[in-house]
Amino acid sequence: MNTKKIYLITNSNPFDQQLKILKKVLPLGIEYLQYRQKSLSWEQALDEIHQLSILCNLFEVPLIINDRLDVVTITDCQGIHLGEDDLPVKYVRRIARPNLIIGATAKTPERAQLCENAGADYLGVGAFYQSSTKCNAKLISHETLKQIRASVKIPIFGIGGLTPSNITEDIYEHVDGFAVSDAILSNADPVTVVKNFKAL
Ligand SMILES: Cc1ncc(COP(=O)(O)OP(=O)(O)O)c(N)n1
Numbered sequence: 001m002n003t004k005k006i007y008l009i010t011n012s013n014p015f016d017q018q019l020k021i022l023k024k025v026l027p028l029g030i031e032y033l034q035y036r037q038k039s040l041s042w043e044q045a046l047d048e049i050h051q052l053s054i055l056c057n058l059f060e061v062p063l064i065i066n067d068r069l070d071v072v073t074i075t076d077c078q079g080i081h082l083g084e085d086d087l088p089v090k091y092v093r094r095i096a097r098p099n100l101i102i103g104a105t106a107k108t109p110e111r112a113q114l115c116e117n118a119g120a121d122y123l124g125v126g127a128f129y130q131s132s133t134k135c136n137a138k139l140i141s142h143e144t145l146k147q148i149r150a151s152v153k154i155p156i157f158g159i160g161g162l163t164p165s166n167i168t169e170d171i172y173e174h175v176d177g178f179a180v181s182d183a184i185l186s187n188a189d190p191v192t193v194v195k196n197f198k199a200l
């Protein structure tokens, strides 16, 4: 078993289907679960977050909300993930409740350093491959990954189309974990996929 962490991100598959999978894989050791949902009504989103929160508390997996500080403030979650177009890390850190986990997307060493200095707890770095979860994700090179790794100390989660079969040595060497959605949540045997990530 390796020491790389797995960061699971929800997708647009039916929520009940995702919940069934989460009940099987959260006990296997998942570092973070991110709720990523861009199109639901407030009511539906808050209901889903409530259900995820119960499950995450049970297995002691921090629940991270994508993009939305307003949602973070009114739900029982542990963190927020911020991209380049979202609120800046420095302002969120300033007003966030103590110990809120703040993650940030970085596709350049400059942004990685800026986010680390502003108080980010981890970085999401990618995309390494085309992603069916996020079709327009901008790809980055292995050289950029190396530069980002060299420029920050906080944990880096590689992201974008990752599966247990396409993690190159370059990716493996420079990340602390894998942020994954489709490879786990759209697979008929998600438990085996998680075990395969852990066995790399
Ligand atoms: C772990 C992790 N890394 C990167 C992203 C991408 O965030 P962002 O750039 O804000 O894009 P959207 O996910 O909001 O489309 C992420 N969500 N999680």
Ligand SMILES: Cc1nc(C(=O)O)sc1CCOP(=O)(O)O
Residues within 6 Å of the ligand: 009, 036, 105, 125, 126, 127, 128, 130, 131, 132, 133, 134, 137, 138, 159, 160, 161, 162, 179, 180, 181, 182, 183
């Ligand atoms: C949400 C997200 N952000 C990306 C980025 O590169 O910023 S790639 C991505 C999708 C990750 O899901 P999957 O494992 O299914 O490709």
Ligand SMILES: [Mg+2]
Residues within 6 Å of the ligand: 066, 067, 081, 082, 083, 084, 086
């Ligand atoms: Mg975002």
